[in-house]
Amino acid sequence: MVGKKFAKSAPAATDTSHAQEAARIEITGLTKRFVTPTGEPFTAIRDVTFTVEPGQFCAIVGPTGCGKSTTLGQVSGLERPSAGSVAVGGRPVTGITKGVSFMFQADALFPWKTVLGNVMIGPTLAGMAKKDAIALARDWLRRVGLTGFEDRYPHQLSGGMRKRVAMAAALINEPRILLMDEPFGALDVQTKAIMQTELLGLWEQSRPSVLFITHDLDEAVALSDRVLIMTSGPGSIKESFEIDLPRPRGEVQDIRHEQRFLELQNQIWASLKDEVQRAYARTAGAA
Template sequence: MQRETPVPAVHDSPTAVKNPASGQHAVRFENVSLMFRSRRSASPVEALHEVSFDVGEREFCAIVGPSGCGKSTLLNLVAGLTPPSSGSIQVHGRPVTGLIPDIGYVTQDSNLLPWLTVDENIRLPLQIRKMPAEEQDERVDKWIELVGLGGFRDNYPHQLSGGMQKRCSIARTLVYDPPILLMDEPFGALDAMTKAVMQDTLLDLWDSHQKTVLFVTHDLSEALTLADRVIVMSARPGRVKAAAQVDIPRPRDVFHISELREFAEQHRVLWDMFAAEIATGGLSK
């Protein structure tokens, strides 16, 4: 007997999108708009327009949208790196007014410190937190192995490939176990096999350490593989175009998930929304 393919719950609300599965929110965007003004250009750039959505405690939330629609900007707002022009961002119920130490941010660029080795880069956040040396060693060893940089711990960033630098930067963030993880296309530069292994590791970590994750990606398959919910953003100025609940049971097998019928169906629905945004000018910056 053929099973009916579940169609994702798509909420086509441009203004407020709540996560129905979650009572408490870890992150809340409330009518957030952001205008970039520069001295060189007469006209300001509206990056985000009245964005409202909640990310539940321990939710894995993926954000997809065309290039230049404000995905990195959204994460920068949560990290306290950029203030909004209007509206507010709250983390665990408190307005974000500056940098928040409990947030781990894997930025789009690797941002490794060039004068530190792999070991020293990954160790740095533990030293800043004054963690005992023995625990530092344990955590650094564990993460160097997990990201497959065992033979490169004394290398400097310029001696690593782009993908290795990315893995080092992921380890540097995950090593201090922050409760909220912001990840900006963290696996984009990796080859397919390493990407799948890192996705698998991330899902294990999310499952066992109960983290809240905001995960930006261009890759719809990756969003469906990892997330509880996918937020689709419109072309610039970025707005929430829709939110799709991912109805694929957990635990998920990242290596074979694309063979599932519900995966193919949800991918098709998401792709139709995504393609419509690209068609409306989403590739322009």
């Protein structure tokens, strides 16, 4: 009897371990060069190296123009590196990788589709029966507090509500990796805090690996397990900070008043401030 139980449980452990490995992001010596409209070469990022462990919430902060979004584009597979490599789950990224969802600053909703129609796109494209996709989409809209808005169109929603739709559309696919490029940057302070708290609650349910780009240092510290500082362009990783605030974290607005949060915020700002000042001085000189 014991032997039979062991035989059944072993594959489950192996499957779990394999799923975790599939959610690892490994970036090694990543460099991206562009050619400007005037024909001049431009290096956006240079020799970027870091790893996002399975289930880790990792934020990247840095001055404007340092290459944060460029780095995310390399991980997404939407762009190809000039040098170096990106691997997801141990496999080189050569195109759009399965199991990856995106959430960007600009609304990525189809304006001609209803809220329900936008959220159910992922499951439908994955081959789920329409009836099941509708039921799943309704459940996710319930989770993000949009029950009753299924038949609305994006232009009929507030900015915060559109972000909730985008979040549901990203998470309904149960991604192993979630890429987020300043997803709440355009929101007012109050709505932003609410959305940050909702994101934490939804993320806790399945713990995908997250790579989160932001200009907001408070946001990075409140949400993340780890914060990476990028240098002023060409961007590279200057420093990494482990965020040891306990999870689950509750309301983001409350976290910002905790003593440990303030200590971490001050430590990271001491490193980030120099890069922001360098970037400002460079652009001011160019002007």
